[in-house]
Amino acid sequence: MSFLTDNREGIQHLLMGNEAIARGALEAGVNVASGYPGTPSSEIIETLARVSGERNLYVEWSTNEKVALEVAAAASFAKLRSLCAMKQVGMNVASDFLLHLALCGTRGGMVVVTCDDPGALSSSNEGESRHFARMFEIPLLEPGDFQEAKNMAKWAFELSEEIRNVVIVRSVTRVSHASGNVKLGRLSQTQRHAEFKYDDDALETYEGPAESTPVGHKHTLQQEKIKKVAEIFEESPFNTYHGPEKPELLIITSSVCNLYTKEAINLLGVEERVGLLKLGTTWPLPPKLLKRYLSTTDKIMIVEEVLPFLEENIKILAAEQAKEIGAKTFYGKNDGSIPSVGELNPDLVVLALSKILSTGYMAMPSEYKKRFQDSSFVVVPDRGRTFCPGCPHRASFWSIHNALQMDNRKGFVCGDIGCYAMGRLSCGFNTTKTLHAMGSGTGLASGFGKLAKFGMDQPVLAVCGDSTFFHAVMPALVNAVHHNSNITLVVLDNSGTAMTGFQPHPGLTVNAMGEEAPAIDIAKVCEAMGAVVEIRDPFDLEGTRNTLNRLIEKEEGVKVFILRQGCALSPEKRHAKEYDMRIDEALCLGEDCGCNRLCTRIFQCPGLIWDREKNRAMIDEVLCVGCGVCSSICPAEAIKKEEVA
């Protein structure tokens, strides 16, 4: 039975952290859920969307995170329970509204889930979203395992209703995308009626207008709420302690670092020497609880990822209470015990812990390590990331790269966020030269396109995906058109939010709940803004390059070139091979061709490999998806395509 509909209390399921959060929301009786896809957060909204009919939910993939937060807040203002999910960068986008929301207060329980990505496993940064909680004075919860992810998500709604403000649940990749046993609770049977009441006076935060003003009054109320939260957190079962009464060293941690630390203590066998205080309520910190544990020893280590958030806040508490608890020695990020960059793991905690406790540890015996130095031991080739076989981005970047070479004025491409961020790697022929936030490619291009006055004569291009176009490119494009910036925007339209798993976006005819939705036509939007628009299939390499060269040569204004071809992994294309590919070995001239192995040395599709013995190109039958593009790149016409019958 699916964990989403299983109503047997105490039954265990193996749940991914994100699924556990979704289940917690269902047990709390969430009514509305919104978000924008982003690894590692996407499965929360996806999971809720799957039961939107059965559980009578409204679930949407919003245009961007700020809009998602506004949609969720509207539900809260109408006294429904709502959840909004995003990755760490989404918090930056949503933060403008979040500040005002926290000041205004909420009505129905409202929870923001942010999933951070320490180590940037699937991000272009390792931004830390916990500071938003402190900066905006919002309660913060951090689940330390999968069971807690479910329990905390549920309790967050209750806390939100108790204090009438939004609550942040912060997860990380290794909680969101890891899985473990979760005992289910009961699904909520509560029905809620939506009504936005606004008749009370403006100072009333529950039935008056929903506003962040008057600021002095609302800010005072907000601070009273956060004081109350600190009191509630003193008693929270999410803060746990394991270890001796008077440990030699007290470790304070949160989130997945709890599991790393538990493992490290176990590996070193120092259970009798070390105490582990795991905090689930990390802003505001409960001062009495911390005072109690800080009093047990003089040595404190804080284990956390990214920025020293806990460390700094604990040090403030320790300074305030120094008279009573005495001076402490702190180990953490500031003294270099714990790395300040990248994600943690059990070994990094072992390293820090063994230094402080002067114990030895060997992850791998040297006798075993020596075997790697044996002369017969093979060198394992690096496995660089690449576009999938049949990926339209490979074809698009091939043409963009070649068009810029032909143009020969040192033109360049501003990159953006999506799989096509790999346009900067060899698989994208090192085509893109900038990479920042969602939509920043077009914003930067808009700026570069105005520098002719200062002598810049390089053609300026930008790329963006179809989902990114709606998320953040539109305002940048308006800016470029209005200021007559001389740029070419190439929209790599692969018909979905492909990198995160094909979530629908406003350009498609279906919404998150699988209902029919009006699609917004990117080409028409761009035309209405005043841009010159061309559309092509990127698999037509020659046509694409010619059109692009023509657009780049235009001296003035904004040109939009839409390259439309579905992602090779999309459910529609996944098992549908269009062509059978083969190499005509009589035509392939091997290394003698003079093409310098263009097909494999440069094009680099995993489905097209080089047979060193035969000195010929070869199709990898397992990997080739039959897109047919490589047949256009071989100068000897040795790569043959035949339509699948």
Place this chain on the structure above:
Amino acid sequence: MGKTQLSKDPYNMVVTGVGGQGNVMASRVLSNMLIRNGYYVTVGETFGASQRGGSVMSHIRVSAQSVWSPQIPKGRADLIVSLEPVEAIRVLEIYGNQKVKTLTNTRPIYPVGVISGELDYPSIEEIKASVKNLSPTAWFIDATDQAIKLGNPVLGNIIMIGAMSGMGELPLYREDFKEVILDSLPEGNLNVNLKAFDIGASMLRKQDGAVFDVS
């Protein structure tokens, strides 16, 4: 509790391969089979951009006691299952030890650096020799080739799961496999998956302390 006792607690397993091979699916099926036998199972993996053609790894921890870190400590794997041959060595270099067992699919997927000619891909004989050197119990099977015979190379994963069941190392039972597949895939797919599972299981028999090559 499981009918087969764990030889170690937590029992640490790495499932590795290349993005697109169905690594995540395989680890989910295995974990769901194990949880049906009453164990705590913790699975750590990475999704998203890190999957596109790169090396991928799932860490599976099986315990009768509690959940564990979703990352296995270095040098602490008990079993490494590799859907691609060189990936087995890549993981052994970090998580291997004198007792680690390995199951390796012998079908290579060439990294882009190899396709472009900048890097060399070792021969399958060289790979086997290195794996055997690092892992006293090493099984090699041609799961992808067998899967192609069944009509779909992706079934290579299921053959690998069947082979793990055949090892007798972990409580991985055919009946649980069937239930898990029925829970997660349309019913029409059951027979071909069971067939793949059985092929895998028959390729391996429990044979401690040996290098066993059935590829």
